Amino acid sequence: MTAQQDQQDAEFMARALYLARQGLYTTDPNPRVGCVLVKDGRIIGEGWHKQAGLPHAEIEALNNIKEDTNGATAYVTLEPCSHHGRTPPCCETLVKAGIKRVVAAMQDPNPKVSGNGFAYLKAAGIEVNCGALEEDARVLNRGFILRMTQNRPFVRSKLAMSLDGRTAMASGESKWITSPEARADVHRLRAESSAILTGINTVLADAPSLTARIDKEVVQPIRVVLDSKLQMPPMAKMLGLPERTIILTCKHPSTVRPELVEGHKEKLQKLQNLGAEVYQLPENQGRLDLIEVMKFLAGQEINEVLVEAGAILNGALLAENLVDEWIIYMAPKILGDQGKGLFHLPNMNRLVDCKEVNFKDTMRIGKDLKLSLIKNWIN
Numbered sequence: 260m261t262a263q264q265d266q267q268d269a270e271f272m273a274r275a276l277y278l279a280r281q282g283l284y285t286t287d288p289n290p291r292v293g294c295v296l297v298k299d300g301r302i303i304g305e306g307w308h309k310q311a312g313l314p315h316a317e318i319e320a321l322n323n324i325k326e327d328t329n330g331a332t333a334y335v336t337l338e339p340c341s342h343h344g345r346t347p348p349c350c351e352t353l354v355k356a357g358i359k360r361v362v363a364a365m366q367d368p369n370p371k372v373s374g375n376g377f378a379y380l381k382a383a384g385i386e387v388n389c390g391a392l393e394e395d396a397r398v399l400n401r402g403f404i405l406r407m408t409q410n411r412p413f414v415r416s417k418l419a420m421s422l423d424g425r426t427a428m429a430s431g432e433s434k435w436i437t438s439p440e441a442r443a444d445v446h447r448l449r450a451e452s453s454a455i456l457t458g459i460n461t462v463l464a465d466a467p468s469l470t471a472r473i474d475k476e477v478v479q480p481i482r483v484v485l486d487s488k489l490q491m492p493p494m495a496k497m498l499g500l501p502e503r504t505i506i507l508t509c510k511h512p513s514t515v516r517p518e519l520v521e522g523h524k525e526k527l528q529k530l531q532n533l534g535a536e537v538y539q540l541p542e543n544q545g546r547l548d549l550i551e552v553m554k555f556l557a558g559q560e561i562n563e564v565l566v567e568a569g570a571i572l573n574g575a576l577l578a579e580n581l582v583d584e585w586i587i588y589m590a591p592k593i594l595g596d597q598g599k600g601l602f603h604l605p606n607m608n609r610l611v612d613c614k615e616v617n618f619k620d621t622m623r624i625g626k627d628l629k630l631s632l633i634k635n636w637i638n
Contacts, residue, residue, distance in 0.1 A: 275336050290400040337365060364392050506537045573601065582634070
């Protein structure tokens, strides 16, 4: 392949990735995919996957064509599907449309279908190339990739702190540490997420609704509350909202007194009657086993999780290395040494025990700094 062809492939794939991002807030649990159809160096059709159950990107592009597609090239950000799901296989449609070449950014990470689409296209005599702007495509669908390959979602935690590393005053007062611009940015993070994960202490203290409020169409994230002892109040604000609320609690050991077990069952049933989904998961030293929590969320087809919680849950997630990206909004304020910290890590006594992450990005938002820190998760 010539350098000129490589350059052209990169340019058209960049357009396909731009289109895929148009589904940033709406495609869950499906991946974000864009497609561009090119003939004689010109775009003749393009589209993106908008929502689960609606046509895939390739079909959208074919529905928007301006001229005959016979002999055209299809640029797709993910391997075209070859199986019957909610929609027919895209591979068959591309073959019928007379596409002569398919350029994909990456192979489908789903082990059940990975490579089958390429094989189908090649068997039909279509030239297939894979890898154009692959890293960009992987970042766009990092949650879907992790769910397919490691049975867990991509986990991002959002934190707000003062210049001296405090999340709230000693009294618990924290509204508002950060600027309106930073809070608006948080709503965009919520909109990108499949689910928002919080702890029962945050629910009891702040009564959050955990909805994404932006000026674009958005599939509202699922709310997930870790509630080991089933303390969720029946009057909690989130229980009155239409979107899914999942409560995860511990399975009670057989040593618990019978009268407490019965009360637990009654509370569970009451919460379910109010519309909550309540699931009992294994425990670890009296608290929910966080690794089991992540497996459960993957089983619910949750690709990306945004954690909005306090120091206890964030400390536990950090201790088990379960967060892929930390987003920290730092306000130019001093809250004093009696304020509340970011992480509860009681067993960290030596410098050798410290946790280390990598800076990904730093930017100014309003009066605040937005720090993005990551661990290495892509193989």
